[in-house]
Amino acid sequence: MKKYILTAVVALATLTSCSLDEQLNDSIGKDNPQFNTLGSPAQSLAFTYTLLEGPGSPFGIWTLNEDSSDEEAKPTRGSDWFDGGKWQQLHLHTWLPSNPQITNSYTDMNRGIAYATSVLGFANATKQQKAEATFLQVYWLWLMTDHFGQTILREPNEADSVPSIYWTRSQAIDNEIAKLEAVINDLPAYTNSAGAGTATKNAGNALLAKLYLNKAVYKATDADGKPQVVTPAAFAAADMDKVIALTTAAMAGTSFTNIAGNTPGQNYFQNFAPDNGERSTEIIFSRVNEVGNGSNVFQFAYMTTHYNQAPGGYNGPSTTTDLIGKFTSTDPNDPRFSTNIPYLTTNxxxxxxxxxxxxxxxxxxxxxxxxxxxxxxxxxxxxxxxxEAQGARVIKYYPQYTSPGNPTQQVNTDFIFLSRAECMLMQAEAYARKGNFATANTLIGQLRAARGAAPLAITTLQNVNDEFAREMYWQGTRRTDQIRFGTFLNPVQGRTATTDRHVMVYPIPLIPLNANPKLKQNPGY
Incomplete structure (x- = not known):
C-alpha cells in the first residue's frame, strides 16, 4: 500500500510551493527544472501520487467542495476564522477570483495535471505506468472541469512556450472519458483496500462511473460558458447504464467493513480510522499516508475541535442544521450521526x-x-x-494518539477518494434516474443495513441526495453532488438567499487568466 510514498520521499523534498512561473504557465512543461529531479517514469509516477495530498487535505479543494455546500461552514469567532472574509465568501457564494482558497486550488489542479502528463512523456514508461498516469491525469482534469469549467492541458514533452490545449467543460468531459477508457485494461488488478493507493481497474471503473454520472451537468452549459441548472431529463439512460455497469465492476472484491466485535457504527468509522487502509474492506482508491510523510489528514479533526479538547484544535468549522436534520428527521439513532468509539473514548x-x-x-x-x-x-x-461553543462539530477522520489525552499530528490514516459505499450510491442514483426506484431502494437499504440505520423508503431523487449526505458528509464531495441534484443554490444555515447559477463554477484566478489568451473569465465574475 505504501510503496509510492516511500519511493517519492527524495522527490518530494525538491518540491516548493507554487511559483509565479507555474501560475503563469497554468502547467509544468518538460522544460521546467523540477522535472530533472524525476529522472525515471517510476520516480515521476510515484511523485505524482504524492500530490493527492492536496485534495486529501482540509483547506484546499476539500474546502471549495464543503464550505460552499449544505453541510459545512467556518463561522468567524471573535478575531478567529475571519481571514479577510475568505471563509465567509465560500459559504455565502460571494467569492472573488482573488480568494486564496480558489487560487491555491487552481494551482494544485494544474500541478497535478502537469506531473501526471509528464509521466506520459517518458519513452520507456510501461503500459501500466502510462495507464496509472492517465488515471491521475484524468482525475485532476475532472477536478478542473468540475470546479472551473475550463480545462487547460499540454501534450507530453511540449515546451512551456507551446500554447495549451483548451477545452470547455462540455468538451472536457468527453475527452476525459475517452482518455480513461483507452487505458482501463492496462491498469493493474485490484487486490484489497491495502493496495488502494494504486490506480487499479476498480479505481478506473469507479472514476469512469463518476464521469458518466456527472456528464449531463457539464453538458448543461450556455454558449458563453455559464452553467445551467441541470434537469432530471438531461441524464441519458445510456449514461446511467454505464454507471450501473461500471460501479458493479468497481465494487468487485470489496465488501462492507465488518470487524468481529464491532458495532455497525464502529465498522463505519473504521473506514476513517488510523490504519484504515489495512482494516477497511471498502476503499477502492485513496491517498496513502504514513507517520512522517507530511500528510495533513490530522487536520480534519484539529480544525473543528475546541482548544480544550484533545486534540486541542483550531475551533473552526461546524456542520449545519441542514445536515443534522437529514439524520434527526429519519433515524436519530443512525450510527453515522454519532457513535461511541472505544479508542476515542479512552484517549x-x-x-x-x-x-x-x-x-x-x-x-x-x-x-x-x-x-x-x-x-x-x-x-x-x-x-x-x-x-466559541456555537456550531456542531464533526469527527470523521478521527485523531490518532500516543497516550490518553495526547494526540499526534503524525498519522497513518489514508484519505478516501473512491469507495464501495459511494459506488453503491452512484448505482442507486443511476437506477433512480431511469425510474427504477425499487432497485434504488434495495441498494440504499443494503447500505443502511450495513451501517445499522433503520430502513427508509427511497421514492424520489431527493431521497437519494439525502442518503449521499448522510453517508458521505465531510468527505469532500458534497458540492458536486448538490449541483447534480439541483440543490446547490438553495438557502442553507448561514446563507439565507438563493444564489445565481454562475456560482456553480468558480472564477479563474487573475494571474493565469491574464497570462493565457485561451482562458476567459467565467460569466458572472
Whole structure:
C-alpha cells in the first residue's frame, strides 16, 4: 500500500510551493527544472501520487467542495476564522477570483495535471505506468472541469512556450472519458483496500462511473460558458447504464467493513480510522499516508475541535442544521450521526460523528470554555460572529494518539477518494434516474443495513441526495453532488438567499487568466 510514498520521499523534498512561473504557465512543461529531479517514469509516477495530498487535505479543494455546500461552514469567532472574509465568501457564494482558497486550488489542479502528463512523456514508461498516469491525469482534469469549467492541458514533452490545449467543460468531459477508457485494461488488478493507493481497474471503473454520472451537468452549459441548472431529463439512460455497469465492476472484491466485535457504527468509522487502509474492506482508491510523510489528514479533526479538547484544535468549522436534520428527521439513532468509539473514548472522550451538547474528556469530566463555562456545542451559529461553543462539530477522520489525552499530528490514516459505499450510491442514483426506484431502494437499504440505520423508503431523487449526505458528509464531495441534484443554490444555515447559477463554477484566478489568451473569465465574475 505504501510503496509510492516511500519511493517519492527524495522527490518530494525538491518540491516548493507554487511559483509565479507555474501560475503563469497554468502547467509544468518538460522544460521546467523540477522535472530533472524525476529522472525515471517510476520516480515521476510515484511523485505524482504524492500530490493527492492536496485534495486529501482540509483547506484546499476539500474546502471549495464543503464550505460552499449544505453541510459545512467556518463561522468567524471573535478575531478567529475571519481571514479577510475568505471563509465567509465560500459559504455565502460571494467569492472573488482573488480568494486564496480558489487560487491555491487552481494551482494544485494544474500541478497535478502537469506531473501526471509528464509521466506520459517518458519513452520507456510501461503500459501500466502510462495507464496509472492517465488515471491521475484524468482525475485532476475532472477536478478542473468540475470546479472551473475550463480545462487547460499540454501534450507530453511540449515546451512551456507551446500554447495549451483548451477545452470547455462540455468538451472536457468527453475527452476525459475517452482518455480513461483507452487505458482501463492496462491498469493493474485490484487486490484489497491495502493496495488502494494504486490506480487499479476498480479505481478506473469507479472514476469512469463518476464521469458518466456527472456528464449531463457539464453538458448543461450556455454558449458563453455559464452553467445551467441541470434537469432530471438531461441524464441519458445510456449514461446511467454505464454507471450501473461500471460501479458493479468497481465494487468487485470489496465488501462492507465488518470487524468481529464491532458495532455497525464502529465498522463505519473504521473506514476513517488510523490504519484504515489495512482494516477497511471498502476503499477502492485513496491517498496513502504514513507517520512522517507530511500528510495533513490530522487536520480534519484539529480544525473543528475546541482548544480544550484533545486534540486541542483550531475551533473552526461546524456542520449545519441542514445536515443534522437529514439524520434527526429519519433515524436519530443512525450510527453515522454519532457513535461511541472505544479508542476515542479512552484517549479523548470524543465521539465519532457529529458533536452536539456537553463535551467531556478521557476521564469523563466536563470540558470548559476558555472563560470557564461548560463547553456545550449548540447547533446554532452566526457566520459573521459566533461564540466559541456555537456550531456542531464533526469527527470523521478521527485523531490518532500516543497516550490518553495526547494526540499526534503524525498519522497513518489514508484519505478516501473512491469507495464501495459511494459506488453503491452512484448505482442507486443511476437506477433512480431511469425510474427504477425499487432497485434504488434495495441498494440504499443494503447500505443502511450495513451501517445499522433503520430502513427508509427511497421514492424520489431527493431521497437519494439525502442518503449521499448522510453517508458521505465531510468527505469532500458534497458540492458536486448538490449541483447534480439541483440543490446547490438553495438557502442553507448561514446563507439565507438563493444564489445565481454562475456560482456553480468558480472564477479563474487573475494571474493565469491574464497570462493565457485561451482562458476567459467565467460569466458572472
Amino acid at each position: 479523548s472522550g470524543l465521539k465519532a460523528g457529529i458533536l452536539i451538547g456537553q463535551q467531556v474528556n478521557q476521564s469523563g469530566a466536563n470540558i470548559l470554555t476558555r472563560l470557564g463555562a461548560p463547553l456545550s456545542f449548540t447547533t446554532a451559529f452566526d457566520l459573521a460572529s459566533s461564540g
